[in-house]
Amino acid sequence: xxxxxxxxxxxxxxxxxxxxxxxxxxxxxxxxxxxxxxxxxxxxxxxxxxxxxxxxxxxxxxxxxxxxxxxxxxxxxxxxxxxxxxxxxxxxxxxxxxxxxxxxxxxxxxxxxxxxxxxxxxxxxxxxxxxxxxxxxxxxxxxxxxxxxxxxxxxxxxxxxxxxxxxxxxxxxxxx
Numbered sequence: 001x002x003x004x005x006x007x008x009x010x011x012x013x014x015x016x017x018x019x020x021x022x023x024x025x026x027x028x029x030x031x032x033x034x035x036x037x038x039x040x041x042x043x044x045x046x047x048x049x050x051x052x053x054x055x056x057x058x059x060x061x062x063x064x065x066x067x068x069x070x071x072x073x074x075x076x077x078x079x080x081x082x083x084x085x086x087x088x089x090x091x092x093x094x095x096x097x098x099x100x101x102x103x104x105x106x107x108x109x110x111x112x113x114x115x116x117x118x119x120x121x122x123x124x125x126x127x128x129x130x131x132x133x134x135x136x137x138x139x140x141x142x143x144x145x146x147x148x149x150x151x152x153x154x155x156x157x158x159x160x161x162x163x164x165x166x167x168x169x170x171x172x173x174x175x176x
């Protein structure tokens with residue numbers, strides 16, 4: 001059975017003398033490292049395992065402060081700097097597609113009432129929820145990524161939303 005992996009972070013630097021590192025998300029993803037998550041670090045070292053379990057992960061402004069199992073020294077942490085952290089897709093949150101800028105940018109967003117709003121140009125991360133930046137006939141529309149507005153995000157095709165009145169600058173362009 002083939003296990004599908006996904007790049008979720010890059011190890012940016014060491015922190016302290018006890019093997020901790022600072023990991024930053026890749027590809028516009030949110031912070032995904034969490035205690036107990038088994039990850040692969042690539043490229044692997046010539047000796048030892050490429051697989052590690054996250055012992056501790058603390059979210060910060062510039063990434064996550066992470067302690068991997070088996071890495072308890074500054075020398076061990078130094079060997080990880082610049083490497084990529086992979087996680088099994090099956091171990092990642094089911095709603096990751098809603099927060100994956102690479103998978104979302106360029107996708108068409110269609111509102112139930114207004115029709116095509118435009119194309120997702122970017123994603124803003126917020127403390128409460130993410131926001132999609134959609135550009136199109138209505139100008140720039142900011143669509144909060146909340147359950148009440150997101151109807152369907154298929155793997156291909158248009159993303160369906162149901163935004164409230166007033167969110168679009170000019171509701172006069174509504175489709176019948």
